[in-house]
Amino acid sequence: MVVSHESHADVDRIFHALADSTRRDILALAVGDRYSVSALAKRYPMSFAAVQKHVAVLEGAGLITKERRGRERLVRADVDTVQRARVLLEGIEELWRARVDRIDDLLATEKRTTGGKQ
């Protein structure tokens, strides 16, 4: 899996999906266990339709998939996609850590060459 090959539209869908606290909560539940939409709906103070809509956004972003068990369709997290989102955020952090390292080097080199004067 190489993150840079992810299309922009895919990445936008992932982050749009993660930008809502209910959806993040649903995703966290779906990582640990299998839930039907109606079982999820009982956990939130909102309508079944509203929860179903959140599930559809997560599914559209590839963060969860649905699998059939008997008459029920159960929601499960797609761990690969969740990892992609994490990797992007980690990547931004690492990018800035590396930049600050270079800034430190720049400042330190200057101090050495000017004897500490700025």
Add this chain to the structure above:
Amino acid sequence: MSVTSVEKDPESLTVTVRADLDATVERAWQLWADPHQFEQWWGAPGFPTTVIDHNLRAGGQITFFMTGTEGERHDSTWEVLAADPPRHLELRDADVDDDGRPNDGNAMTVMIITIAERDGGGAVMSIRTHFDSLSGMEKELMGFEEGMRIVFSQIEAVLAGTPV
């Protein structure tokens, strides 16, 4: 001295980095205000940054490009939203193609930089990056694939329960 905190907020799509610098506030400002210094720290090693235009005042533009290991060129155009030396700077990165035209009109990144005196000496620089559409996040990571691979292998190792 270095990075003291990193806050990643998927809700507001922001990453806030705070760093202690062994420099005065005025000196830290020059990291952004002096194009030659900016070139030295913005790009990753192997991806040299070349500044073309650098007009650091509200309404001004900063344009630069980074050259990749295969010689490919990534252009950037920033609009300066606010510049109050030596403490406050706001930049908007318009996602543009090779001719400087917006690629899709919605991939914008805003960076808010604040610099303040640090208790006990030195300066604190905070960079809050707001990824408007998140296409900007991928764009900013261009030329950072090597680092991404390292991070990903670390995550893989953690998930697999093996020591990094």
